[in-house]
Amino acid sequence: MSVHYPLQKLGSLVIQEPAYGATSRAIPRINQNQPRYIRITDFDDDGIETGHEFLTADPVDLDHKLIEYDLLFARSGATVGKTYLHEDTSEPAIFAGYCIRFRLNKYNVLPRFVYFFTKTDVYARWIAAIQRPSGQPNINKEEFKNLQIPVPPIATQTELVAAMDEARSQRKQKLSQADALLSSLDSYLLNTLGLDRPAKDNRKVFSIQCSGINGRFDPHFHAPSFKQVSRLLSTTITASLGSLVSFSKETWKLEDDESSTFRYIEISNVKPETGEARWSEVPVKEAPSRARMVVRTDDIIVSLTRPHHGSIAYLSAEFDGCIASTGFAVIRYVSKLVDRDYLWCVLRSQICLQQMLQRSSGGNYPAIIKSELENVIVPVPGMAVQKAVVTEVQNRRNEARRLRSQAEAGWQEAKRWFEEQLLGSAPL
Incomplete structure (x- = not known):
């Protein structure tokens, strides 16, 4: 091939032998002292999105610790060959088994240079040529070490x-x-409905009358900030979410799927800031236990874990047949009283998200059950x-x-x- 600079094998540019990742299981991460567990599903072709919620590992194996500028290669699955450059060292991190870590000699080659090389078409063609398609695509460590890179x-x-x-x-x-443009829809919606943004009231000490308990004895539920939302909603026409929608019960049976991979939507695949979703292609053999919910065109999926973050997506035809985590409630039927696009928008507004937080339980990972989600009050203006x-x-x-x-x-x-x-x- 025609090159401007001498070719060197990737394996000759490292300061230590490349390593496979940990085989530990992923568990919820409840504090920042627990290392992030970087898996192939955590990063895409542009790295890891801001605000991404990481899991941690059990057990933690520090032999798989990541340091600044470690370069990970996905070695298996539909996204074999995708790369992640570890630059955010604000919290400890280790990496998982379906990745290979290359620690480069920065005196010979800049890690960011190699990372950008892996975004080129010539690299994509190498991946297509070298991977073994039987079962599921995979490229081993020795093959990645033989990748030739022009090094200026x-x-x-x-x-x-x-x-x-x-x-x-x-x-x-x-x-x-x-x-x-999308994250500012909340302010637009409140203005259009003629509602003021609820005033902040972060009092930790407060009292309520017994007549206002309504079956809920937990102080969190009766916090003044939530009462502000209730008072605001009392000034307009509303309906409970449960009276407007029905949830899908369609599930996926892993044992009946003869495909090698499936398209999976987990909670981290929905951007809280915009409500836009993406799916990851995952080997059936590696299907998470929560990969069970079949989703269809026009479904609205609502995260039940930390629902107040706004991980709520309106799915286009692209997502038809995807499998979503059981951590989502899947809205399929919607009453004629409410437009689907409007419903998606209003559910993502603070006026609804605060109610979801109010009706959640749990400490670091508050979650809401479907019966409580149905009690969320939705403003229902005229169709115009x-x-x-x-x-x-x-x-x-x-x-x-x-x-x-x-x-x-x-x-x-x-x-x-x-x-x-x-x-x-x-x-x-």
């Missing part, structure tokens, strides 16, 4: 990385603009107002898609440029 001088690597960082920054800026809200939601979604499209086009162009600097414009 460090000064050139630094220039290339700086250019890619700038392109990535521009991409993130456009994506942030797109996210802001709902349609106006829906129109605004659609306009913002369309603009967000446009910005994301621009961001992706710019990023693809940057990756092509990076590859051309190393290999020239002629295809391999």
Whole structure:
């Protein structure tokens, strides 16, 4: 092949032998002293999203500890070959067994240079050529060590990385603009409904009359901040969620699935800031025990764990047939009194999210059960107002898609440029 710089095997660029990850089971992480457990489902082609909720490992094996600039390669499954560069060292982390850790010699090659090389088409073609498709795709450590990379001088690597960082920054800026359009819908919704944002009342000491207990004796439920929401809702037309929707009970039987992989939606796959979902392709053999709920086009999925974070998604046709975690409630039937787009928007508003928090139980991981979710009170204005809200939601979604499209086009162009600097414009 035509290259501008000498080729070196990835295995010759490390300071220690590459390592496979831990085989520990993943469990809930309840404090920041517990290490993050980095699994192949935690990162995508652009790393790990801000606000991602990590699990930890049981037991914790510090032989698999990550340090700054460790590079992980996914070695198995539908996303074999995807990479993650560990740069956030604010909390301890270890990595899981379906990843391989490469610790690079920074005097010979910049970790960020190698990371950006793994985003090129030439790397994608190498992955396609080397992986073994039988059963499920996989590439072992020795094969990754034999990956050949054009390695320019460090000064050139630094220039290339700086250019890619700038392109990535521009991409993130456009994506942030797109996210802001959707995350600001809460304020728009309250204004359209003629409701004021509930006043803050964070009193820890308060009293209530016995007549106001209504079967709930836990102080959390009667906190003044939640009462502010109730008073606000009493000024408008409302209905309980349970009177407006029905939940799906359609489940997936793992033992009946003859496929090698399935499309899985876990709670971390829904962005709390925007309510947008993604799915991860997971080997059937590695199916989490909670992968049970079949979802369909137009379903609305509501996270039952930490529901007040807003991990609530309206699923498009792309998600038809995906399998969701049992940590979601799946809304399928919706009354004619309420528009689905409007319902998705209002459920993600603080006026509903605070009610979900109020009706949750648990300490670090508050969760709500479906019967309590059904008691959440939803503002139900006339259909004209709902349609106006829906129109605004659609306009913002369309603009967000446009910005994301621009961001992706710019990023693809940057990756092509990076590859051309190393290999020239002629295809391999």
